[in-house]
Amino acid sequence: MKYNPSEIEKKWQRFWDEKRSFEPDEDKSRPKKYILSMFPYPSGRIHMGHVRNYAIGDAIARYWRKKGYNVLHPIGWDAFGMPAENAAIKNRIHPKKWTYENIEYMRKELASLGLSFSKEREFATCDPLYTKYEQAFFIDMWNRGLVYRKKGFLNWCPHDQTVLANEQVIDGCCWRCDTPIVQKEMYQYYIKITDYADELLNDLKKLENGWPNRVLTMQRNWIGKSVGLEFAFRLDEEGREKTGIEEFKVFTTRPDTICGVSYAAVAPEHPLVKAMLEKGLLDNSSQKRIEAMHRMPVRERNMAEKEGVPLGVYVLHPITGEKIPVWVANFVLMEYGSGAVMAVPAHDSRDYDFAKKYGLPIKPVIFPKEGGLPDDGAYTEEGIVKGCDGFDGLFSKEAIEAIIKWFEKNGLGKKVINFRLKDWGVSRQRYWGAPIPMVHCPKCGVVPEKRENLPVTLPEDVQITGEGNPLDHHPTWKYTKCPECGTDATRETDTLDTFVQSSWYFLRFTTPRRLWEKRAFTKEDTDYWMPVDQYIGGIEHAILHLLYARFFTKVFRDMGYVNLDEPFKRLLTQGMVLKDGAKMSKSKGNVVDPDALIKRYGADTARLFILFAAPPMQELEWNDNAVEGANRFLRKLFDRACKIEPCTTLPQILHSNLDKDEKEARKKVYEALKKSEDVYVERFTFNTLIAASMEALNALDRQQNVQVWQEGMWILLNLLEPIVPHICWDLSEKLFGRNNFGLIELREEVFEVETISMAVSVNGKPRAQIEVAPDAKKEDILELARSAVPKWIEGKTVLKEILVPGRLVNIVVK
């Protein structure tokens, strides 16, 4: 019989569907596994990255199911977002239609891979039923003070009258109409993720054994906790009178360098600058230069050269009382700390560059324990304080403590913890998103919509042109009554960031469909299913998605909705799929289409290749020839299986009766079985398991024992099922009535051998092989070893002999 993948695959996919084989059991007494591959954006067609993602997740899910676990392995669609609007502009198709059609198509594509999804829990995040709960959560957070409105700067295209995401700004211009973008200040909704900054940082410790180190590092850097001193620079008398401003705050992580301050620097957006501009205290050229700095988007400022303008006002040094000039500097960020810094050119490279450029004094106050200060550049390491009254002789760490204490004692400053992490702006001036469920009332202000009115749904009769906000432009949609007082009011026309949807979708999956109308999820279900035991996805989500999802979990916990600190116990970040050394992309023309591949070779070949070609976390280089090789293995497996006599139980073999090749075959088979535990549970290096299975099949091929063949195939089909399910179900059905899909015990006797082959090396170089009995005495082995390498030891003195049992003998001679 010939291996016919398309026939087999259709047959079993239908079988699984009809039997609802992969729906989780509602019996919560069974041990569970929640295996989740990140849900896809319905862009239109699946790509190889998806195939890889879902092949990995499916293998893990199928493994645990076969082990008797209750497995939740769901799929859904991250369905809101800009591509739908872009398609609407380009092809005049409604985003909703476009999205649901794509989902329809991609669902079929994924189905053709034979993935064991819990399909009955599938949903799209643009389903109103999902939006309903998301809006309710948003209101809960608003009521708890976790959501607030604030003016923030956004990329704004004056031509299209729209807000642009950072990635839509190309060289400072709108990606669509090429108009230079401006920074526009608008009201935005923010979620207070910073309230949880410390916990999000500390709890990374709990993930150390389950998450890749680099993801943990990336999150730590992103949160960016720094501890330091906050104090105020008081303006001198003249300055206070001129500007009407008394003082401004600065933050430093290096209070030990405070006596080296030679100027203060403030951001172009700083209130002091604003006040001075308003009062006309700056000359024309200074004004112009400050305005130019201000105009430059913050992202671009870091590329530009350091620039500054002296403000002509002075502050007083809190310790020495010296007068210190204040500068505006383009490298000071308004968003971080207080938007102002104390500048210590001797010990900070940015301050140094700036001081050099403008000829400001450089005063070293920290000296290394050994050696001197650098000739050029700042000394940014720790050292001993010199030239700072009252603190001289202290080492940096002690000086930091002492100086902070001094400030606190004198009421001049305090220890402060700063985070790089900022609150999460969730407003999007777009159509295709979840409407923010708020109402603007002239009497009551901004108030949440009533719960019974949720979801606030999108109007369908809109024209998406890319200009302006369709919700705002809609003739009637935004007009409503205030939920508090009934006055005429307007709806919020902003929609939510799509990251909000992906921050809790994994909780929604725990809810059986019959409860969807009633509840977002229940504690009963989340207590049982959560946390996700294995999460699989691309490294590109290492920071934002994973951070937001962790944050939502903690907020839900504090609102009493879940009993859970961290949502994802283990995380596997898969590598990219490359072709010709580059990421597959249409523009490069190096795309391999999964559909075509499945059509030609079948889903099992696609899955086998993708898991065989590289370990999951590594990049995978596409190779058409190697795909052919994967297919060859399956054909061979099928061919050999067809020659086997069916049986319904695992044959009992008397190992000692077998010949050498038969024993070797059994050994290889059981080695693969042994390996499978480690691979499916711990390491996920499917490539090595597949290699071990190939070795086993090759070894089986070198002998003819009927029972050894039966046993070998029984085991191989069992352990390959998670990787190539269709062929394994088909052959298992024919040969073993699928009785081989249960637990298989290891047979230790197959690992026992009559002789062990050991290497003999002389001075570390391998010179000969010897065969010894497993129970041979040390002296006998050494004797044999010496006699095996006469050429290398004759006439020399044996200094030492090292025996590594079962592996080698090393003879050291001189």
Next chain:
RNA sequence: GCGGACGUGGUGGAAUUGGUAGACACGCCAGACUUAGGAUCUGGUGCCGCAAGGUGUGGAGGUUCAAGUCCUCUCGUCCGCACCA
């Protein structure tokens, strides 16, 4: 600049605790069979060398009886963050 990961045959990759480097596969070479095919099977294949042997995990040192694996320095590639005070 800071942080991280990775460098092993012609290629993808194995080597879990320091113990015979190159498993498995692709490619290539030779052969068999053949309805002459991009099928299947057998054998070979790190490099140099006729061989004995030498040499070999980016490079240079070091620790060790023994290093792909541990340490120091260095080069390269990729990724993340990027004036974060």
